[in-house]
Amino acid sequence: MEKRINISSGTSWENKIGYSRAVRIGNLIEVSGTAAIDRDRIFAPGDPYQQTRFIIQKIEKALDEAGGSLNDVVRTRIYVTNIKDWDAVGRAHGEFFKNIKPVTTMVEVKSLIDPNFVVEIEATAYSIEE
Numbered sequence: 528m529e530k531r532i533n534i535s536s537g538t539s540w541e542n543k544i545g546y547s548r549a550v551r552i553g554n555l556i557e558v559s560g561t562a563a564i565d566r567d568r569i570f571a572p573g574d575p576y577q578q579t580r581f582i583i584q585k586i587e588k589a590l591d592e593a594g595g596s597l598n599d600v601v602r603t604r605i606y607v608t609n610i611k612d613w614d615a616v617g618r619a620h621g622e623f624f625k626n627i628k629p630v631t632t633m634v635e636v637k638s639l640i641d642p643n644f645v646v647e648i649e650a651t652a653y654s655i656e657e
Contacts, residue, residue, distance in 0.1 A: 582648045583597070608638060
């Protein structure tokens with residue numbers, strides 16, 4: 528059986544809701560839905576481009592803690608509150624993943640947990656380094 532490694536960001540929400548920032552089992556790393564917040568500070572409220580950049584950098588940190596990198600990402604799932612933001616979100620996503628080219632999905636959702644969040648992203652990575 529593969530060893531499970533839970534990666535924490537240290538927020539109180541993790542224990543309250545019962546989740547981890549990321550989980551690694553074997554070569555597979557799953558990164559939880561990630562929003563543009565650092566502790567209690569929302570980053571770039573309402574700005575889809577800046578939030579996407581911040582979120583991907585946050586995902587990158589979680590992957591690094593799990594022994595992976597953005598180069599290992601095979602899938603991203605992007606949730607936006609306004610599908611008209613697709614270009615700004617896609618541009619920021621492309622700045623990080625232009626050469627990696629993971630499969631991705633972008634869907635519009637009615638809302639996220641805070642009205643200042645306009646983007647949330649999940650990632651799946653497959654890393655052969657442990």
